[in-house]
Amino acid sequence: MVLPHNALDHRYRGEHPLRTLAYLFREHRPRLVLAVVAFTVKHSPTWLLPLVTANVIDALVRHAPVADLLTSTAVLLVLLLLNLPGHLLYVRCLHGAIRQVGTGLRSALCRRMQHLSIGYHSRVSAGVLQTKVVRDVESVEQMVQQTADSGLAAVTMLMGGLAVIAFRVPAALPVFLLVVPAAAVLVMRMRNRLRADNESFRQEVERLSARVTEMTHLIPITRAHGLEQDALHRMDGTLTRVLRTGLRLDLLNGRFGAMAWITLNVLAAGFLAGSALISYYQVMPITAGDVVMLSTFFTTLTTSVTTLMSLTPVISTGLESVRSIGEVLEAPDLENNDGKAEVTAVRGEFEFQSVSLAYDADRPAVDDFSLTVSPGETIALVGASGAGKSTVLNLVIGFLRPTSGRILLDGRDMEELDLRTYRRFLSVVPQESILFEGSIRDNVTYGVRDVPEETLRAALRDANALEFIDRLPHGLDTIVGERGARLSGGQRQRLAIARALVRDPRVLILDEATSALDTASEALIRQALARLVAGRTVFVVAHRLSTIRTADRIAVMRDGRIAEVGTHDELSRRPGVYSGLQAAQLA
Template sequence: MGELDHRYRGEHPIRTLAYLYRDHRASLLIAVVAFVFKHSPTWMLPLVTANIIDVLVAGGPVGGIWLNAGVLCLLLTLNYPFHLLYVRHLSGTIRKVSTGLRSSLCARMQQLSIGYHARVSAGVLQTKVIRDVESVETMSQQAGDIGLSAIVMLAGGVTVIAVKAPQALPVFLVVVPAAAILVMKMRDRMRTDNESFRLEVERLSSRVTEMTHLIPITRAHGLEKDALHRVDGTLRNVLRTGLRLDLVNGRFGSLAWILLNTLGVVCLAGAALVSYYRVFALTPGDVVMLSTFFTTLTTAVTSLMSLTPIISKGLESVRSIGEVLQAPDLEHNDGKAEVTGVTGRLDFQDVAFTYGVKDLSLSVRPGETVALVGASGAGKSTVLNLVIGFLRPTKGRILLDGVDMETLDLRTYRRFVSVVPQESILFEGSVRENVTYGLPDVPDEVVRRALEDANAAEFVDRLPDGWDTVVGERGARLSGGQKQRLAIARALIRDPRILILDEATSALDTRSEKLIQQAMARLVTGRTVLVVAHRLSTIRTADRIVVMEHGRVTETGSHDELVRAGGAYALLQSA
């Protein structure tokens, strides 16, 4: 949750990254130090090679050869422990930050209002949790592996050159970056071809998806050849752009290789001529060292520049994640009064909401069953969302047991509320896990009672593994009526004081609906129940029926009273 303490205000993603890693600075420092030691053979090798060549040319003592070789072997041996130390601290830090970031995103999603979730699709949020965090993770890892390697190589190489051949340092500081920039400019010309290939692949994906969806119609009308012709045309485009991209990549690879190696030869020849004509003191070993360093330093700068697209993608993902973490549409409960008990009285006093409800005044007594009826868009679901606390009134007040709900911690209030939505929501787990979701150590007899009260025990007992039967993703292995009865059992097992049924029988067949109606007489005892249903047979037994039109209450009364009145409810009944 630490990431949520930060106040995102459209700041630069680099600053956000620094904030995310702020508690891991010691581990990052250890990782950098370990990398310097583990990577030291790469920039020490040219120096050791130069020293050994100078010993050979000058006919120096053989001990110099053994000393240099021994130092390099020692550094190579130290690579193993320092590499493990580097991986443990860098990768460990990146994994911890990624895990914390995903946890923070999920926590923020739980805090964001239902209105926010209605506007932003679940697929978009899932992408942020999975793909965007993965991009940040990849950027951090690549910056560590490739970036540190290039920086250490540059720092080590430039330091060695400054000590061993300072006269050559200005040449390296100009020529090496220039060569790397030239290579990157050549690579930029590939961007258009890469984009064209990506677009053609996307078109192919779209065409294949379209084809699979249309297979029943295609086969029914004998249009297989036409369908294949459409796909084949896209495949030819993918082939053409792919080959063009391969040729561009081949030209780039060859030209870059020729350029860098030609510059390497120029550096070797130039250093050799400087040493031959004694322009300034360069030993044969220095000539080899400078030639080797030119190639490695040029590669290091090119590697740093190749990180640009990875870093750009990662920083864009940081911005994307920030859209959720800085979303202002939160439900604020901190500091408000906790609800320790509910009797179930609800009073709407001149309540209005931006859309759906206008000047609603309604009192619901504890233990009363109130049904809301009306055409689509009448405001029924808005009233239920106001009762749950998903929406807040833009005008007026809602009192819970005489207390303004605006002053209450709604998280504690909802412990006394159970909701059965229009679309039953089950997860891929057992029947028992779905029914007892969020409740630890529920006795078997309580589960059995909830299933029986929801008239679900009959089909659950017939399942292959009974309560332990896995229902599949979103309850795919159950019928609509079975899923809805399990959702009702989940609501009942919490023994709520306020029960909300939003089209709870809409997914049921006639027999299942009758089973629910039979159970309703048992369920409503001692509870305040609010029911929304299109099937008027479901709400005949309600204590009171509230008829709504365009967000306003037009009629209230029992079923018999409203039928005798001959108003809007009677018209719905006759329809």
């Protein structure tokens, strides 16, 4: 499979989306040309059939030799037989190019999302990004495919038909150039009226969908208060409106559909009668076969123009999707690691030198934060919500960069380091462990290759996870379900600890790792964490002060600053923020 190279080096925004499409298909231009040629050959019977029919009729009228009839029929049969190989070649060339470009776009979007900063991901929801990867790319694929399939059919029909008319009856060409577009515009205006009526019905159906969702959510309350009849009464009103709107739409569709069909066929009949009279009175040198040919071409060419006009909404939607994809591919909020020093080893010493970070100019999240952390030391960060604890953790991970000040890792400024290589020595155990659809083995060894079975089981044992894994029917190969739905919260958290143990990190981040657990699970997690933190530099955030009593030092934060630092015993004895938090929790 060929993916577009340098997919991120193009300006997807700031230029017309058609130029962007030309860029995306640049490597497939020879295949596209071959696809157009194949389509022209395989589609040629549609515009040659009226000419062949005209020749057959004229041969019958003139009593021409049978060889003329056989020749015309043989040419048509050869072209018809070429349809299958021509169509297969067209699909292989065009649809293959479309699929590869779509795959390349999705790959480029996924790569870009991996490079975009955590700040960007906090601002843009996962649902929006998922839509761009799935729906927007699909919209671009459908636009190109439908435009090619329907558009090429219409264009080749128009060009072939007009060429045949210009060759066979040149005097009729100006009439076609005037009447056919006018007839197409008239038909499209009627179809647009149908589209507006269908839109009103769609809105009523959407209201019905919202009402059904509301009703299902309210069923416990409805049943508890005996309000079933009231709920059904409200639903009946919505259903009645949908019924009336649907019936009105059916009548309008029937009326305007019949009017469009009658209009087109009346024009075709008028064109047939007019050309027949011209031939009958020999106003112009038109044969009986020409009359049939011109009448057939009037309908088919009008349909082709109508088809081209109806592609406008599809093209508009596709081009808007190109712009939407460009919002991600050209988003400037990147984590820049290019050209920076690679981290090959980490001791775990951190020095925060007057670090400040402000999301906006009015109120910094972290202000003048200074702290030195020795290798192997456990530092706990405590404080009220909004004190800046999570921001400090994100600074340690490198998700955020200081607005001012410096963070030194083993004496080196983190601003000068390739943070991707630094994170190989780091593990995070979040408040809610993040698992993917897969086996326990795959989740625990995620990102670490060739983990020996003994190492894996040792990590699970130290995480107090083996005791429940060995009871599962498939053991390590048990599928955990989407986001670990088949496991309890405590089991998921123990797998997260095992994942950290397998990585054997030098720096460990514990972000409220026990806050969402029951007492029994918390006890098991604490035992596992005690094994995990041994010999590693650890940053802990916890609201329960009882979980950080054994930390080497506790940094108490208030309004983005360090209010006090010390051990649990030291801070408990002195009056201050920590003792106040402790008293509040005990109360």
